[in-house]
Amino acid sequence: MKRPSPTEFTRRVLHVLRRIPAGRVVTYGDVARLAGRVGAARAVGQIMARAEEPGLPYHRVIAAGGRVGGFGGNPQMKASLLAAEGHVIRRGRIANFAARRWDGS
DNA sequence: CGCCTGACCGAAT
DNA sequence: TATTCGGCCAGGC
Numbered sequence: 001m002k003r004p005s006p007t008e009f010t011r012r013v014l015h016v017l018r019r020i021p022a023g024r025v026v027t028y029g030d031v032a033r034l035a036g037r038v039g040a041a042r043a044v045g046q047i048m049a050r051a052e053e054p055g056l057p058y059h060r061v062i063a064a065g066g067r068v069g070g071f072g073g074n075p076q077m078k079a080s081l082l083a084a085e086g087h088v089i090r091r092g093r094i095a096n097f098a099a100r101r102w103d104g105s
Numbered sequence: 106c107g108c109c110t111g112a113c114c115g116a117a118t
Numbered sequence: 119t120a121t122t123c124g125g126c127c128a129g130g131c
Contacts, residue, residue, distance in 0.1 A: 043127040070112035
């Protein structure tokens with residue numbers, strides 16, 4: 001194998017990303033919760049920052065309160081991708097965040 | 106095994 | 119509303 005085995009938590013995080021519907025968003029904290037580690041929001045950020053697997057909607061994971069949050073390389077691209085999926089972004093935040101937030105169902 | 110970092114969170118100021 | 123601070127967790131060294 002060219003790389004060390006990912007921990008189960010890491011696998012779960014990536015699995016959650018695949019389930020996020022287009023046009024919806026979740027917070028890092030939500031991903032942590034859905035992956036089974038409440039409070040591991042920072043860890044989720046680390047995993048995503050180092051994740052190599054392409055094709056995952058990393059841009060659909062935002063910070064708490066609907067804030068866009070960070071992004072590797074071009075932070076602006078994240079906002080663009082979100083806008084392309086129908087989100088309205090104002091002053092770094094998703095408009096009507098509560099309604100666009102995915103609860104994992 | 107211990108210390109540092111970071112695509113974070115939320116309460117307090 | 120903006121800024122600061124302590125806490126939390128996995129990964130890299």
